[in-house]
Amino acid sequence: MALLALALGMPRLGPLFSALYPELDRPIYQQDSFVDLLLAHIAMVLGSSVPAVALGVGAGIALTRPWGREFRPLVETAVAIGQTFPPVAVLAVAAPLIGFGVRPALIALLLYGLLPILQGTLAGLATVPAASREAAQGLGMSTRGILWRIELPLAAPVILAGIRTSVIINIGTAAIASTVGAKTLGSPIIVGLSGFNSAYVIQGALLVGLLAIVADQAFERAARRLGHWRGAGTAV
Amino acid sequence: MPPFSQRKHDRVLLALTLLMLASLYAWPLLTWAPNRLLTGHALPWSRLANGWHPLLWLPGMLLLPAWALRPRRLVWLATALAAAALLAGLCGLAGAVAAEEAARTPFGRTSFGAAFWSMALLCWLTAAHCLTRLFPRHSSRSIAHLLLWAPLGLLLASGRMDELSVLKEYANRQDVFDDALWRHVQILLATLLPAIATGWPLGLLAFRRPALRQALFAVLNIIQTIPSIALFGLLIAPLAWLAQTSPWLARAGVGGIGMAPAVIALALYALLPIVRSMVAGLEQVPAAVVEAAAGMGLSQRQILLRVELPLALPVVLAGIRITAVQTVGMASVAALIGAGGFGAIMFQGLAGSALDLVLLGVIPVVALAVVLDALFSFFESLLEIRP
Numbered sequence: 001m002a003l004l005a006l007a008l009g010m011p012r013l014g015p016l017f018s019a020l021y022p023e024l025d026r027p028i029y030q031q032d033s034f035v036d037l038l039l040a041h042i043a044m045v046l047g048s049s050v051p052a053v054a055l056g057v058g059a060g061i062a063l064t065r066p067w068g069r070e071f072r073p074l075v076e077t078a079v080a081i082g083q084t085f086p087p088v089a090v091l092a093v094a095a096p097l098i099g100f101g102v103r104p105a106l107i108a109l110l111l112y113g114l115l116p117i118l119q120g121t122l123a124g125l126a127t128v129p130a131a132s133r134e135a136a137q138g139l140g141m142s143t144r145g146i147l148w149r150i151e152l153p154l155a156a157p158v159i160l161a162g163i164r165t166s167v168i169i170n171i172g173t174a175a176i177a178s179t180v181g182a183k184t185l186g187s188p189i190i191v192g193l194s195g196f197n198s199a200y201v202i203q204g205a206l207l208v209g210l211l212a213i214v215a216d217q218a219f220e221r222a223a224r225r226l227g228h229w230r231g232a233g234t235a236v
Numbered sequence: 237m238p239p240f241s242q243r244k245h246d247r248v249l250l251a252l253t254l255l256m257l258a259s260l261y262a263w264p265l266l267t268w269a270p271n272r273l274l275t276g277h278a279l280p281w282s283r284l285a286n287g288w289h290p291l292l293w294l295p296g297m298l299l300l301p302a303w304a305l306r307p308r309r310l311v312w313l314a315t316a317l318a319a320a321a322l323l324a325g326l327c328g329l330a331g332a333v334a335a336e337e338a339a340r341t342p343f344g345r346t347s348f349g350a351a352f353w354s355m356a357l358l359c360w361l362t363a364a365h366c367l368t369r370l371f372p373r374h375s376s377r378s379i380a381h382l383l384l385w386a387p388l389g390l391l392l393a394s395g396r397m398d399e400l401s402v403l404k405e406y407a408n409r410q411d412v413f414d415d416a417l418w419r420h421v422q423i424l425l426a427t428l429l430p431a432i433a434t435g436w437p438l439g440l441l442a443f444r445r446p447a448l449r450q451a452l453f454a455v456l457n458i459i460q461t462i463p464s465i466a467l468f469g470l471l472i473a474p475l476a477w478l479a480q481t482s483p484w485l486a487r488a489g490v491g492g493i494g495m496a497p498a499v500i501a502l503a504l505y506a507l508l509p510i511v512r513s514m515v516a517g518l519e520q521v522p523a524a525v526v527e528a529a530a531g532m533g534l535s536q537r538q539i540l541l542r543v544e545l546p547l548a549l550p551v552v553l554a555g556i557r558i559t560a561v562q563t564v565g566m567a568s569v570a571a572l573i574g575a576g577g578f579g580a581i582m583f584q585g586l587a588g589s590a591l592d593l594v595l596l597g598v599i600p601v602v603a604l605a606v607v608l609d610a611l612f613s614f615f616e617s618l619l620e621i622r623p
Contacts, residue, residue, distance in 0.1 A: 020473075070247055070248055071247075071248055071251070073365070073368055074248055074252075074361060074364070074365050077361070077364050077365075077368070078357075078361060081606065083561075084561050084565075084602065084605040084606050084609050085565070085602055085605070086564070086565025086566065086568055086569075086601060086602075086605070087565070088565070088568050088569050088579070088582070089565070089568070089582070089598040089601055089602060092582050092583075092585070092586055092594045092597070092598055093591075093594060093595070093598055095586060095589075095594075096585075096586070096589050096590070096591035096594055097350075097591065100589070168461055168463075171463060172463025172464060172465065172466070173463075175463050175465050175466065176465055176569060176572075179572075179583060179586060180586060186465060189465055189466070189469050189572075190572070192469075193469075193493075193572055193573065198472055198473055198476070201469040201472055202469060202470065202472070202473055204466075204469065205465070205466040205467075205468075205469030205470045206466075206470070208462075208463050208465065208466040209462040209463065209466040209467070209470065212461050212462055212463055212466070213458060213461055213462065216457075216458075216461045
């Protein structure tokens with residue numbers, strides 16, 4: 001709520017920023033409306049995170065099946081080394097290769113966002129006790145039934161934590177993506193930094209920071225709800 | 237499915253080999269452009285024929301059938317060596333071709349193509365796959381990796397690759413590069429040392445007082461959530477104000493932009509993993525050990541220094557490793573607020589859309605992160621061996 005109010009009401013804060021920075025001619029970023037920037041930012045994060053979740057969880061499941069288990073150590077090494085790459089580096093290399101604009105940003109965010117999700121999925125599936133799996137087998141459940149009704153629900157909290165890390169990183173990287181020509185909430189920050197307009201920087205930074213905190217809280221709530229649901233499930 | 241040791245062939249190696257062939261088929265190994273700003277086009281295979289090719293087909297011949305051999309130590313060793321030799325051969329070939337092209341057109345630029353980077357990654361993964369099986373212990377594996385990749389470093393140092401575009405960018409900007417390296421290390425140290433000096437005592441306090449722990453982690457989690465670029469931006473105003481109101485701070489280098497806001501923000505980020513690792517490290521010390529120490533008449537201070545902290549050390553060290561890697565990466569974003577470092581080279585390259593200049597900024601950042609990660613992992617693995 002506060003996030004929307006701030007995005008909508010930013011132009012109204014003109015007098016405040018002109019009081020803080022009397023030397024600036026235009027104390028409020030006006031090239032795009034803050035609501036548009038916010039929506040573009042969210043669209044970019046969703047556009048990269050949704051495929052990243054599908055790919056990451058899918059790969060995590062594949063690597064824990066009997067036919068994929070052999071590849072697991074290798075993929076884990078690759079993911080570990082991939083995470084020493086800073087997200088900016090992925091973005092900076094993608095831009096000259098693919099061209100400037102939204103596309104390199106989406107691809108860089110997708111690639112980098114995969115790693116924590118894959119790691120979360122692998123770690124989550126590892127927490128499933130072998131006894132639960134065997135019990136389900138004993139009850140005559142199919143392998144597919146075991147995956148959907150036993151393994152994934154039990155692994156869900158850790159997978160969700162991986163997705164949370166990935167989305168929060170992507171919100172930050174999407175802000176930096178404005179350096180490669182994508183329009184996001186980072187645009188006022190970058191424009192402000194290069195034009196010595198601190199008011200723009202603060203406006204962009206406030207919204208980006210708030211967006212990240214709101215998203216994090218949403219995940220917190222989802223995790224708690226998941227806990228309740230699981231608690232109710234085991235009680236029955 | 238039979239377990240790995242009884243299987244007749246190695247499907248992981250097969251997949252890696254197929255990926256190598258596919259990337260060589262689909263992408264250019266080297267690209268060439270008339271000058272440093274234009275986008276390169278692929279150098280045809282015919283131009284790549286050079287004296288280095290025995291170093292390519294010999295290990296290539298070894299790698300191609302390796303997946304079909306029965307997995308055993310000799311095969312793994314040979315495959316790892318072949319992968320390293322193949323990558324060295326590719327580097328040598330690239331350097332030699334670049335020198336040939338440079339003799340033809342002085343302003344032309346020969347750069348690594350997509351196939352080179354994917355081959356480098358795949359060679360490394362192949363070697364890592366084999367070394368993991370050869371050396372189950374982490375510390376001896378690290379040393380094996382070091383020996384395997386050292387020839388590449390020698391090749392780079394020998395100057396045989398100097399005509400490649402990235403290294404030409406380096407030669408043109410050696411001063412800038414050295415300054416950036418120094419500045420990056422400076423930012424790293426200026427962040428880590430104060431963060432450790434405050435983070436460890438805070439972690440100890442938080443471990444002893446659960447109420448404090450909750451509040452502290454709530455605050456640190458929120459800080460960690462805020463994207464780095466936003467935190468840098470938000471620190472500009474208060475620091476500029478501080479520098480205005482107290483001139484002695486401004487004289488000490490504190491201001492809205494530059495190193496001060498970067499180091500403050502990075503240290504704030506660093507606090508969470510450092511505090512968390514201290515708490516986690518102390519928590520995993522078995523209560524029985526602490527009780528036994530108390531029973532032997534050790535004072536609380538002695539228990540802390542001689543029992544709890546030494547047992548917490550591996551986890552604490554892992555925390556520093558994670559923090560150092562994170563800080564190296566985030567410090568490159570700090571270039572946006574004028575803190576310098578490799579990020580400045582990276583963003584300068586982005587602004588001019590010169591890929592090789594971007595790489596000149598990106599490669600050392602990644603290398604620094606990988607080296608720090610490997611170094612701390614090595615220390616951690618040394619601690620683990622001790623009974």
